[in-house]
Amino acid sequence: MIRTENLSLKIGAKMLLKPLSVELESNQLHLILGPNGAGKSTLVKLLSGQLKPTSGEVFYGEEPLSSIKMEELARFRAVLSQSVDFAFPLRVEEVVMMGRYPYFSSRPAKLDLEIVQESMRWFGILHFADRDYTTLSGGERQRVQFARIMAQIWPGDDTHRILFLDEPLTFLDVKYQYDFLKKIRNFIGTQNLTVIGVLHDLNLAARFADKQILLKEGELIVHGDQKTVLTSEHIRKAYGMEPRLIEAEGRLIIDF
Amino acid sequence: MKKAKFIPLILGFILLLTVYLSLRYGAIKLSWEEISGGIRSLFSGEQATLNERIFAELRLPRVLLCILTGAALAVGGVLMQALFRNPIVEPGLVGTSSGAAFGASLYFVLGAVLHFDGGEWTLPIAACVGGIVATWLVFMLSGSFRSRSSIVGLLLTGIAINALFLSGIGFLSYIARDPQARSITFWNLGTISGANWHSVLIVGASTLLCVLLALRYTKSLNALMMGEDEARLVGVNIKRLKLEVLTINVIIVSVATAFTGVISFVGLIVPHILRMMGGSDNRYLLLNGILMGGIVLTLADLVARMTLRPAELPIGIVTSVVGVPVFIFLLRKGKFYF
Known part of the structure; x- marks a missing residue:
């Protein structure tokens, strides 16, 4: 379980995140939602x-995040970002190896070499393992990054491994x-994996x-499963738009 | 892009060829008998002919110093370019060379004025200290020890500090007497002619040690290609990496520069050619940079010795004549990143 206690971040006079205490269960997909800013x-x-937070603390299980060494952290926590650019040409396989x-x-x-091969196979990029990363398209690069991140964890x-997604789908x-x-x-x-991301x-x-966290202007509106979070009222409050919620074949579709 | 399997073999072969040419040709052409006689006299200490002594005491140490200095400059270039994620950075751009030159000039002038002669070590030590001080100044003033420092800030600070030390050198040569002023000029243009077995041993030890240390950082430097944030996520301690790699770079470059004077552009061009041949993996660049740096400087020295035979050109002039067009080509290709 990942838990925060009064976690906040203030930069200058601006409160980017107001004190937040949430518990995120393990082996689930948690998505953080909300408007820009x-x-x-x-x-x-x-x-x-x-x-680093201005106040409060993040706990991975019982352990405060601030007490875990960076090298140690890198063996069970990975972050997939929006896009990663390279300063120099490098082969795709070498990029994926960075995950190891x-x-x-x-x-x-x-073992590292095997995992890199396996990860590339899994993401369907084995056929361009020898290509120069800097010549790939945005979508191809993101698949390479995904393979690198999965090789890392x-x-x-x-x-228990934790994967963070920082708007990774933007260019896909x-x-x-x-x-x-x-x-x-x-x-x-x-796998024994928890995923927390922004979409x-x-x-x-x-x-x-599995769970959603709805934020607005650095403040938590609501946190919980879909029935609790994705209601007309919450969506209106967060985005300032009147949603139309359609229930079809047991799935929720949100239209504006 | 393919894996660069055969590149070390090819480079090794070219280096052997270059060494062979350099050993045989120069102000005096040496025969095979003289070369083998020279080698024998090195080990047995038996009486040698003049040409055998030229080989054993001048030419062989000279060629070895070329290889070692070339390797040192190339490795310095690889490290700096990786650290700043920018292929136009070289040790000279961040003050190391001009600082070393200033230290050396100060020694020439003060040594003559004060009638001070601390033996053959004083010049290298003065140059080394100068290089370390200048580099440290550049990095401190540009805030490069902090994370997220800008490359533009670093380069501009480098220009300023270079200008400062160059005017210092200018002042020293202005007040110096003729022989000292001439030493300063020669030293600033770089020359291998002072090579002897002492300098080979010192530069050899420093280069070997620094390369062995640097190999431990190639992985982290590779990760740095993704940017500081992503590198941190795979466990790289950026602050420590910067400090340690920078220290290695200053030592390897200052020590070599201390014995040879300022030789520009080798550290810039070698990593770039290697990157075009086989990609940017820093381990590959570092190991092959040793070979390629050796080739480039040995060839440059051969040209420097042969052009005005029996006199010689300062080697820095040769490397600059070749290096400047390459540098401008790189700029025009726009293959650099701020």
């Missing part, structure tokens, strides 16, 4: 340890968005998330 990305960066960097000191072990033992087309989220669901179902698309969130 709601503090979604801030929350993900605080939870993943990329930002927390595990070896100077040269990869046989590849299940080897039963350690619909097919890959669904493909990606189905893979995430599959991972959560088969813009409410319908994708409704379709795939």
